[in-house]
Amino acid sequence: MSVDLNGIRAELERAPLVSPYPVELARAVVSDMLRLARLVPPSRGAWEEWARARGRPLMNEQLGMLAHILASTSLREAAVRTLRDRAIGPEKTLPSFFDKVAPLTAEMIRANAFRQEEFLRRFVEWLGGEVQGESRKQMERRLEQLDYRKTLDEYARAEKAREAEAARRAKLLQEAAQREADARGWRE
Amino acid sequence: MSEAPGTPEAIRVAWQAAQEVWDMRVTLSPPEPLGRAKGSSHWQGDEPLAYIDMEKRQVVVNLPLLEKLGAGDSLTAVLAHEIGHHVRFPHTLGLAASLSVLEKRLIPGLGSSLLNLFFDLLVNEHVGRTRRDELIAVYRGFVAQAGGGLDPLFAYYLALYEELWGQEPGTLLPAAVEEAMETQHPGFRSDARVFVQTFYALTRIHSQFVYFCSQFIRYIPDPSKLAFRIPLGHDLPMPGPDDFDGVVRGYGEDETDDALREARENGWLKESGLVEGKEEDPLATIDRITQHMPGHGQAAFRQALVSRHYKRLVDQYILKLPAPPGPREPVLPSVLEDWEWGDNPASIDWTGSVVTQGPLASLRPQRRDLLPDEPPPEEDSFPAVEIYLDTSGSMPNPAQSLNAMTLAAQILAASAIRKQGLVRGIVYSSGKPLLSDWMREEETARLFLLNYAGGGTDYPFPLLKRLSAERPDAIRVVISDSDFLYNASPAGAMDALAYGIEHSRLLVAFLAADRASCAKVLAPVLGRPKFKLATVKSLDGFAAAAAELADALIPERR
Numbered sequence: 058m059s060v061d062l063n064g065i066r067a068e069l070e071r072a073p074l075v076s077p078y079p080v081e082l083a084r085a086v087v088s089d090m091l092r093l094a095r096l097v098p099p100s101r102g103a104w105e106e107w108a109r110a111r112g113r114p115l116m117n118e119q120l121g122m123l124a125h126i127l128a129s130t131s132l133r134e135a136a137v138r139t140l141r142d143r144a145i146g147p148e149k150t151l152p153s154f155f156d157k158v159a160p161l162t163a164e165m166i167r168a169n170a171f172r173q174e175e176f177l178r179r180f181v182e183w184l185g186g187e188v189q190g191e192s193r194k195q196m197e198r199r200l201e202q203l204d205y206r207k208t209l210d211e212y213a214r215a216e217k218a219r220e221a222e223a224a225r226r227a228k229l230l231q232e233a234a235q236r237e238a239d240a241r242g243w244r245e
Numbered sequence: 246m247s248e249a250p251g252t253p254e255a256i257r258v259a260w261q262a263a264q265e266v267w268d269m270r271v272t273l274s275p276p277e278p279l280g281r282a283k284g285s286s287h288w289q290g291d292e293p294l295a296y297i298d299m300e301k302r303q304v305v306v307n308l309p310l311l312e313k314l315g316a317g318d319s320l321t322a323v324l325a326h327e328i329g330h331h332v333r334f335p336h337t338l339g340l341a342a343s344l345s346v347l348e349k350r351l352i353p354g355l356g357s358s359l360l361n362l363f364f365d366l367l368v369n370e371h372v373g374r375t376r377r378d379e380l381i382a383v384y385r386g387f388v389a390q391a392g393g394g395l396d397p398l399f400a401y402y403l404a405l406y407e408e409l410w411g412q413e414p415g416t417l418l419p420a421a422v423e424e425a426m427e428t429q430h431p432g433f434r435s436d437a438r439v440f441v442q443t444f445y446a447l448t449r450i451h452s453q454f455v456y457f458c459s460q461f462i463r464y465i466p467d468p469s470k471l472a473f474r475i476p477l478g479h480d481l482p483m484p485g486p487d488d489f490d491g492v493v494r495g496y497g498e499d500e501t502d503d504a505l506r507e508a509r510e511n512g513w514l515k516e517s518g519l520v521e522g523k524e525e526d527p528l529a530t531i532d533r534i535t536q537h538m539p540g541h542g543q544a545a546f547r548q549a550l551v552s553r554h555y556k557r558l559v560d561q562y563i564l565k566l567p568a569p570p571g572p573r574e575p576v577l578p579s580v581l582e583d584w585e586w587g588d589n590p591a592s593i594d595w596t597g598s599v600v601t602q603g604p605l606a607s608l609r610p611q612r613r614d615l616l617p618d619e620p621p622p623e624e625d626s627f628p629a630v631e632i633y634l635d636t637s638g639s640m641p642n643p644a645q646s647l648n649a650m651t652l653a654a655q656i657l658a659a660s661a662i663r664k665q666g667l668v669r670g671i672v673y674s675s676g677k678p679l680l681s682d683w684m685r686e687e688e689t690a691r692l693f694l695l696n697y698a699g700g701g702t703d704y705p706f707p708l709l710k711r712l713s714a715e716r717p718d719a720i721r722v723v724i725s726d727s728d729f730l731y732n733a734s735p736a737g738a739m740d741a742l743a744y745g746i747e748h749s750r751l752l753v754a755f756l757a758a759d760r761a762s763c764a765k766v767l768a769p770v771l772g773r774p775k776f777k778l779a780t781v782k783s784l785d786g787f788a789a790a791a792a793e794l795a796d797a798l799i800p801e802r803r
Contacts, residue, residue, distance in 0.1 A: 208439055209439065211432065214435075215436075216432075218431040224518065227518035230468070230519065230520045
């Protein structure tokens, strides 16, 4: 089942989040999606256990954003259709979705187009769905591009070169600033 | 069926579609092909792809070039790009001026502004949501034309679009260039990726601009020599004096401060080596604004900004006037008279000649002179004020730093003119002094008094004698510092001063000097009823003292 990502983002733009979803409500919205897909939703204990697990300090706010997206866009319908075909129960794999989006805060997902796209693509990936108009390879490639942790790692690798360039540039610009100040001449 | 490219109908359809990209109606004239518009707008460059004249609200597009780039189908995207400049980025040239000043503060001596590229990135993000492939075709066409020789700035710029539009590396940037860039600038690709994912997430435009500068500077080897040729990279007009004057008055100041604070907190400035130019006085800002402008028109631009700044300073001291009179015309046309052989041919008024003489106009042309706008008879009794302004090198150039003497002279002049008086300026240093006509208009007087010589100090006593003889009813004010005392010391000079005093309604020596020294040197004239000595201890006090002096010398008209 393919998901129209651009369409969903346009729908999201038209339905701004007014206030954060309470955790209980967010769990209920996600559980409803699973029920509609004829799947057994996680128990209260399972939700709490997942949120307590190491490396998932932001899970509840991410869950709130997921609930908002499901409640206000056609993603829920697409998710239900896709999940119906899945054999493995979500309680087995849902935590893996939250692990992949672990560093994303709710604010990032709400306000940063790239982080929102990453969040949505990770969800589609978890669903096992496809992005409309893209091949599997293109989807993987885009997710790789959007992986901020990986990008920052690569960025940090060239730090030394960048530092040396910055020091040289600072000197150049300070000299230029001095030249301009000198050209202005007399100061009271 | 789509229209043939370049036909009026195709342009109309593309224009319609381009407006839909921004989902709003715009008050712009329909686009014009380049050939028809060139020569009548702000565009100075060679062979632009398209540009928008925000003064005339006219989009111009170079259709043959678009075809040559193999991007004939991209007309809608190009027009949408230009509309984007009008409706969103920058929308007003005031914002462009504010960012331009910030840019000059961050990158002193920058050879060519990056502001257009900055706005292009913002516009293309929006246009690319629906017209991505059309924009890609334009940039690809340009890369093909460049034959692979791309400068680092353009290469980085293209890599940004590849990342923004989720394209594979190589879509816009040739692989060989990418490889070279990675060697010269390790981490080039991750730079582009991090830029795109950070830049578009920032919510305030000033912050976006500081971040933009901090990243782009890496790809500018020598900022002072920067020049680039990037499609649509020079399609915005430059802000005008009004826009920059707004910035000098503080427009965008808070936003700039917030952006610089954010940049400091995030380490953008330190990591990039950008300098955070300190907050400076308005004249230094004006200097920055005008420093790297093309020679043509730079002086007039600077003078307009400096003049407005001094006007505000003058107003601080004398705005208390209850009802300043409306400005006078500097000159008025006279009635028509017959032009005769020997008269100046420039004085012929051909329109007037044709209207009054009909077909005989060329045989009997009429002349019209421009005369000073004389006040009504009841104002004739008002004294004229002659201001002798010392502009020697001991004081700064008023266009670059605040010159307290120039300001004092302007305050006196403005006070007199607002009270319906006449003013004449004598700006002196060493050598021949500058002498104005009698002036009745504030702006004219202000601009004249902004003249500066910057040499030695040599008070023009012969001129004082001549002018005193011509107009003994004038009030004369000498604005100088202790140098005037040296000038007045010789016997001949003191005689001329005495003559000037006797042939004036009043002569005031308004000096920044020690009163005791003044009293000693000027002792021969000090007791005369038509001579007054006014001193200020420091230059800071000049302006306030000038306002008080003006009040005392030039009474309110009843």
